[in-house]
Amino acid sequence: MHFLPHYPAQLWPPAASAMAGEIDTIFAVWCVVLFMLVAPVFVFMAYCAVKYRAGRPADREHREARNIRIEMTWMIVPFLITLVFFFWAGTIYLQENNPPPNAMEITALGRQWMWKFQHPGGQAEINDLHVPVGVPIRVNIESQDVVHSLYIPALRLQEEAVPGRTTELWFKADRTGAYNLYCSELCGADHALMAGTLYVMSASGYQNWLKQAGATQTLAAAGKQLFDSYGCSGCHTPNSTVRAPSLAGLYGQVVPLQDGTTVVATDAYIRDSILEPKKQVVAGFKPVMPSFAGTIPDEDMQKIVAYVESLGGSQQTP
Numbered sequence: 001m002h003f004l005p006h007y008p009a010q011l012w013p014p015a016a017s018a019m020a021g022e023i024d025t026i027f028a029v030w031c032v033v034l035f036m037l038v039a040p041v042f043v044f045m046a047y048c049a050v051k052y053r054a055g056r057p058a059d060r061e062h063r064e065a066r067n068i069r070i071e072m073t074w075m076i077v078p079f080l081i082t083l084v085f086f087f088w089a090g091t092i093y094l095q096e097n098n099p100p101p102n103a104m105e106i107t108a109l110g111r112q113w114m115w116k117f118q119h120p121g122g123q124a125e126i127n128d129l130h131v132p133v134g135v136p137i138r139v140n141i142e143s144q145d146v147v148h149s150l151y152i153p154a155l156r157l158q159e160e161a162v163p164g165r166t167t168e169l170w171f172k173a174d175r176t177g178a179y180n181l182y183c184s185e186l187c188g189a190d191h192a193l194m195a196g197t198l199y200v201m202s203a204s205g206y207q208n209w210l211k212q213a214g215a216t217q218t219l220a221a222a223g224k225q226l227f228d229s230y231g232c233s234g235c236h237t238p239n240s241t242v243r244a245p246s247l248a249g250l251y252g253q254v255v256p257l258q259d260g261t262t263v264v265a266t267d268a269y270i271r272d273s274i275l276e277p278k279k280q281v282v283a284g285f286k287p288v289m290p291s292f293a294g295t296i297p298d299e300d301m302q303k304i305v306a307y308v309e310s311l312g313g314s315q316q317t318p
């Protein structure tokens with residue numbers, strides 16, 4: 001663990017992903033357009049302030065000359081220009097919020113005052129995050145205590161870590177290197193120390209790192225054990241006396257609910273099903289599952305969710 005980020009804060013850090021480049025472009029163009037919309041107003045204000053200042057023999061007669069053409073122009077032209085940004089920014093927003101389905105999953109757990117990251121193979125690291133270059137990566141973010149926020153300036157990404165919820169961000173870094181990562185939510189006395197480094201590595205470098213980081217167990221395997229020890233398997237097995245839905249093939253599927261609506265089985269849904277089972281009851285089943293809120297710590301929760309996910313989205317039997 002280190003006490004301050006290795007690299008000094010930068011005003012405009014280099015972009016480590018294509019998406020970061022796109023965000024820079026829209027930001028720069030937006031600044032130019034804003035300047036073009038605002039500058040004429042201020043120039044005209046200054047001109048009038050000089051021309052009509054006290055004691056100046058200017059023509060002050062008030063004329064009501066309306067020119068509908070000019071009025072329409074100054075409303076419609078800026079409107080159309082800003083509308084372009086609506087669609088442009090909307091496209092980037094959608095892209096940023098829809099991780100590709102093949103993305104590699106890493107979990108991030110924020111707590112006072114550190115980030116803990118875990119790789120699919122079970123490798124864990126504190127404050128630093130090692131990822132391979134050119135691979136889409138989805139980070140599932142949770143908090144163990146208060147609201148934190150994972151902020152990686154070089155990727156132009158920031159996402160809140162909210163207790164009791166899973167949030168996510170995804171990225172595909174194109175440039176190897178070391179980049180700062182921070183907590184950007186004032187979260188207590190040592191908030192300033194909640195920072196580390198994102199290492200974007202070559203594929204082979206990442207494999208080597210995984211090896212030396214070691215792991216006794218994959219996340220999903222650890223989750224399987226917890227699934228048994230918390231008693232989930234008592235109900236969620238084909239031959240149990242309680243009728244509970246099979247979790248095999250659940251992940252990513254559309255689940256019909258008791259109230260006639262449907263929901264997609266995402267990480268957040270699986271988590272909610274465990275913490276608040278009465279909120280969304282699966283159609284055809286009785287709401288007999290107890291809530292595990294306050295019983296299962298977040299770290300275990302991430303493993304259990306990884307296990308349920310590992311049961312896959314297509315196979316039919318456990």
Ligand SMILES: [Cu+2]
Nearest residue numbers: 148183187194
């Ligand atoms: Cu924090």
